[in-house]
Amino acid sequence: MLKWFRRKKEEKAPAAAQELPSEPSPEAPPTEEPEESGLWQKFRAGLSKTRERLADTLGELFEIDRLVDQAFLEELEEILITADIGIETVNRLLEPARRKLALGEPLRTGELKRSLREEILRMVSLPAPPFPPEASPAVIFFIGVNGVGKTTTLAKVAWHLRGRGFSVLAVAADTFRAAAIEQLETWGKRVGFPVVKQAPGADPGAVVYQGLEAAKARGVEVVLVDTAGRLHTKYNLMEELKKMVRVAGKVIPEAPHENILVLDATTGQNAVSQARLFSEAVNLHSLILTKMDGTAKGGIAVTVAHLFKLPIRFVGLGEKMEDLAPFEPQAFVDALLP
Numbered sequence: 001m002l003k004w005f006r007r008k009k010e011e012k013a014p015a016a017a018q019e020l021p022s023e024p025s026p027e028a029p030p031t032e033e034p035e036e037s038g039l040w041q042k043f044r045a046g047l048s049k050t051r052e053r054l055a056d057t058l059g060e061l062f063e064i065d066r067l068v069d070q071a072f073l074e075e076l077e078e079i080l081i082t083a084d085i086g087i088e089t090v091n092r093l094l095e096p097a098r099r100k101l102a103l104g105e106p107l108r109t110g111e112l113k114r115s116l117r118e119e120i121l122r123m124v125s126l127p128a129p130p131f132p133p134e135a136s137p138a139v140i141f142f143i144g145v146n147g148v149g150k151t152t153t154l155a156k157v158a159w160h161l162r163g164r165g166f167s168v169l170a171v172a173a174d175t176f177r178a179a180a181i182e183q184l185e186t187w188g189k190r191v192g193f194p195v196v197k198q199a200p201g202a203d204p205g206a207v208v209y210q211g212l213e214a215a216k217a218r219g220v221e222v223v224l225v226d227t228a229g230r231l232h233t234k235y236n237l238m239e240e241l242k243k244m245v246r247v248a249g250k251v252i253p254e255a256p257h258e259n260i261l262v263l264d265a266t267t268g269q270n271a272v273s274q275a276r277l278f279s280e281a282v283n284l285h286s287l288i289l290t291k292m293d294g295t296a297k298g299g300i301a302v303t304v305a306h307l308f309k310l311p312i313r314f315v316g317l318g319e320k321m322e323d324l325a326p327f328e329p330q331a332f333v334d335a336l337l338p
């Protein structure tokens with residue numbers, strides 16, 4: 001059991017789903033808790049592109065233990081930046097080594113590598129509260145620009161939670177695009193969770209209200225809210241998001257209990273601007289990085305976690321519902337700095 005996996009206090013029959021108008025019939029409902037070692041292997045495999053790329057470059061650089069000089073630091077800086085660790089974070093990582101060099105103190109490459117590993121581990125190991133949050137129902141918002149994989153990720157998290165025995169309900173609050181509602185419903189049928197929706201164009205706040213009332217009435221344990229990633233203007237998008245948060249808090253005190261920012265790992269430094277944008281509008285609690293399977297630039301995880309002090313809950317490793325793995329800081333550092 002991972003540290004932030006919350007155990008279910010008691011097993012409850014997923015009665016909530018049965019009361020809904022169209023009971024979803026999942027393709028293959030999960031029946032057991034996800035096996036930790038299996039998830040760990042999946043996580044490692046998903047990082048193979050990042051690992052391979054860095055094993056070639058960093059592996060070679062650190063191959064022979066020798067004294068660090070200016071040229072070595074410059075080469076290291078370049079490699080870390082190409083792995084999508086942003087310049088600000090790279091500077092922070094290399095600062096102690098630069099200071100030593102400036103003072104004329106000897107520093108060996110082995111020592112530098114060890115301290116880099118420790119620092120990166122620290123940056124991506126922020127303490128995370130239990131997941132799902134300890135509230136009933138626990139309300140989780142999925143936030144991010146369109147196309148990052150929000151809806152798919154919501155479905156994967158639903159699958160994961162159902163596998164751990166939690167009852168789940170989804171709210172289709174991205175009413176801006178009709179296709180988004182349909183996509184969520186399709187996932188609901190496949191994975192086995194009910195979806196509360198209204199007609200396209202409806203007020204997202206009203207859908208959130210209806211969804212949370214339904215969850216309370218039916219005793220659902222976790223509510224997953226799919227929010228819009230695109231609106232006519234950025235201003236509208238942010239105002240709408242704030243409104244949804246306010247509505248949620250009126251129906252259930254303290255809700256939403258977790259606002260997860262979903263970022264596409266392949267977009268590189270763009271992810272940083274997205275994190276900035278959303279963090280200015282709402283209180284973000286955690287991150288999910290999608291499409292880790294498709295990038296050799298997994299370093300973006302370090303940058304966003306470091307700059308915004310957000311724990312990484314999961315990473316997306318493919319398009320299927322089981323392609324989601326809890327983020328493992330140590331395995332991540334092993335892949336990044338082999």
Ligand SMILES: Nc1nc2c(ncn2[C@@H]2O[C@H](COP(=O)(O)OP(=O)(O)OP(=O)(O)O)[C@@H](O)[C@H]2O)c(=O)[nH]1
Binds near residue numbers: 152
């Ligand atoms: N390879 C890979 N593809 C993914 C992953 N997560 C999502 N995708 C794909 O990314 C595409 C976009 O995913 P959506 O879930 O529709 O993204 P969204 O953010 O909800 O987008 P909108 O509905 O347009 O707002 C889909 O083709 C997904 O299958 C992942 O972890 N790995």
